Amino acid sequence: xxxxxxxxxxxxxxxxxxxxxxxxxxxxxxxxxxxxxxxxxxxxxxxxxxxxxxxxxxxxxxxxxxxxxxxxxxxxxxxxxxxxxxxxxxxxxxxxxxxxxxxxxxxxxxxxxxxxxxxxxxxxxxxxxxxxxxxxxxxxxxxxxxxxxxxxxxxxxxxxxxxxxxxxxxxxxxxxxxxxxxxxxxxxxxxxxxxxxxxxxxxxxxxxxxxxxxxxxxxxxxxxxxxxxxxxxxxxxxxxxxxxxxxxxxxxxxxxxxxxxxxxxxxxxxxxxxxxxxxxxxxxxxxxxxxxxxxxxxxxxxxxxxxxxxxxxxxxxxxxxxxxxxxxxxxxxxxxxxxxxxxxxxxxxxxxxxxxxxxxxxxxxxxxxxxxxxxxxxxxxxxxxxxxxxxxxxxxxxxxxxxxxxxxxxxxxxxxxxxxxxxxxxxxxxxxxxxxxxxxxxxxxxxxxxxxxxxxxxxxxxxxxxxxxxxxxxxxxxxxxxxxxxxxxxxxxxxxxxxxxxxxxxxxxxxxxxxxxxxxxxxxxxxxxxxxxxxxxxxxxxx
Numbered sequence: 222x223x224x225x226x227x228x229x230x231x232x233x234x235x236x237x238x239x240x241x242x243x244x245x246x247x248x249x250x251x252x253x254x255x256x257x258x259x260x261x262x263x264x265x266x267x268x269x270x271x272x273x274x275x276x277x278x279x280x281x282x283x284x285x286x287x288x289x290x291x292x293x294x295x296x297x298x299x300x301x302x303x304x305x306x307x308x309x310x311x312x313x314x315x316x317x318x319x320x321x322x323x324x325x326x327x328x329x330x331x332x333x334x335x336x337x338x339x340x341x342x343x344x345x346x347x348x349x350x351x352x353x354x355x356x357x358x359x360x361x362x363x364x365x366x367x368x369x370x371x372x373x374x375x376x377x378x379x380x381x382x383x384x385x386x387x388x389x390x391x392x393x394x395x396x397x398x399x400x401x402x403x404x405x406x407x408x409x410x411x412x413x414x415x416x417x418x419x420x421x422x423x424x425x426x427x428x429x430x431x432x433x434x435x436x437x438x439x440x441x442x443x444x445x446x447x448x449x450x451x452x453x454x455x456x457x458x459x460x461x462x463x464x465x466x467x468x469x470x471x472x473x474x475x476x477x478x479x480x481x482x483x484x485x486x487x488x489x490x491x492x493x494x495x496x497x498x499x500x501x502x503x504x505x506x507x508x509x510x511x512x513x514x515x516x517x518x519x520x521x522x523x524x525x526x527x528x529x530x531x532x533x534x535x536x537x538x539x540x541x542x543x544x545x546x547x548x549x550x551x552x553x554x555x556x557x558x559x560x561x562x563x564x565x566x567x568x569x570x571x572x573x574x575x576x577x578x579x580x581x582x583x584x585x586x587x588x589x590x591x592x593x594x595x596x597x598x599x600x601x602x603x604x605x606x607x608x609x610x611x612x613x614x615x616x617x618x619x620x621x622x623x624x625x626x627x628x629x630x631x632x633x634x635x636x637x638x639x640x641x642x643x644x645x646x647x648x649x650x651x652x653x654x655x656x657x658x659x660x661x662x663x664x665x666x667x668x669x670x671x672x673x674x675x676x677x678x679x680x681x682x683x684x685x686x687x688x689x690x691x692x693x694x695x696x697x698x699x700x701x702x703x704x705x706x707x708x709x710x711x712x713x714x715x716x717x718x719x720x721x722x723x724x725x726x727x728x729x730x731x732x733x734x735x736x737x738x739x740x741x742x743x744x745x746x747x748x749x750x751x752x753x754x755x756x757x758x759x760x761x762x763x764x
Contacts, residue, residue, distance in 0.1 A: 496572020665712025
């Protein structure tokens with residue numbers, strides 16, 4: 222489990238000279254005597270409020286206090302009730318980079334360059350490559366397929382950037398980000414919309430890697446079928462890679478990104494040398510600017526519907542915590558590899574006529590060495606994507622659900638990925654039907670989160686309230702946020718009505734309905750009614 226050390230301030234006791242104490246947010250909290258606190262609470266006229274201090278690094282690696290920060294999240298939490306500090310497991314000595322507590326900017330391990338490399342390795346997946354093959358096969362022309370790829374790349378990068386601000390600015394994970402809209406209890410239920418596909422695709426991605434290894438081993442080395450052995454080995458490897466937390470994920474993905482792009486350059490040469498590259502049949506076709514085109518944009522964007530939801534889980538590890546960081550990092554980190562994958566899928570289909578990108582590449586193999594390189598590519602691509610899109614959210618979710626540490630959470634995730642029997646799921650029609658149905662709620666959920674942060678809270682996040690599950694304001698109605706859940710259902714219903722463009726219409730509907738319900742005071746009214754009902758028995762007793 223990765224931890225980052227921060228400085229320790231000596232809390233000032235009553236009657237002592239005010240001191241400064243380092244807190245979890247990367248800021249310092251001023252400690253005052255009781256008299257000073259009393260004066261502050263009365264607010265003497267004419268006295269200017271002091272700017273809050275911030276932490277900065279000194280030469281020896283410890284953190285020193287300097288005046289002038291805009292917020293002091295950690296000091297708010299540390300001064301809160303004991304159950305609040307226990308809830309987030311906060312310590313003044315070190316920051317758990319893989320826990321649920323806010324991560325201060327000073328303790329974050331990734332800069333923009335590291336983040337971009339992580340996203341490059343994450344976005345190199347077969348599912349995105351398939352966009353180019355299937356849309357070209359279905360009747361769109363070359364320009365339209367490229368435009369679908371470009372629009373979906375921009376949408377994914379933009380939505381991921383906008384939805385990751387709570388993680389970037391305040392260091393909170395997705396499971397905590399959900400609480401302000403869905404409620405303390407509702408957040409745990411809503412998180413299942415992210416956990417279910419994470420675990421399922423964790424297993425499926427590992428199974429794809431296992432089948433690829435088996436295909437090469439049986440073809441080149443004449444070994445027997447050992448799919449399940451390879452599956453077990455890959456699962457263990459992924460667990461070992463993630464036991465140390467985000468730092469090991471970061472370094473593995475960054476190294477893999479460079480290796481994968483070198484392999485892709487080699488694949489590109491093979492495609493043009495050995496493929497029958499005749500673009501004429503796909504340039505003259507009229508294609509479609511109707512449902513086929515926009516359905517392609519929706520389906521392509523929905524490929525990362527879950528990743529856009531929990532992007533705070535990754536961005537909370539990135540510094541500096543500025544808007545420029547998140548927008549540039551996400552657009553550079555997501556759009557180029559996304560377009561490369563779409564382009565590769567299109568080129569493979571043109572060169573081979575095969576709508577399976579991997580099968581198409583295999584048919585172009587000039588020698589057995591190519592098969593080995595392709596095997597390594599598939600395995601590295603699946604593992605790097607699994608680490609960030611499946612293991613990371615699942616590990617954090619299990620910490621919240623079962624109150625376990627990070628290492629236990631990732632072991633549980635690995636075990637569940639095998640229990641789901643991906644060898645059955647991957648070939649089962651009912652699984653993909655089920656996935657298509659529940660995925661219609663992912664767009665509206667993203668709309669709710671965007672509406673809550675940008676239009677309802679207006680970027681003012683109360684971090685203390687997010688963690689104060691015992692007495693905080695997000696208890697709403699029995700721990701559930703009515704506005705969020707109503708918006709989710711309405712948005713999902715509208716998306717079901719037009720499955721071909723489900724994500725494109727579900728997301729804005731969820732956003733608009735949530736804003737309208739919040740402005741109508743639905744949450745406030747139901748919360749007040751619950752409070753009144755709870756107070757009624759006590760009133761009767763006094764009578």
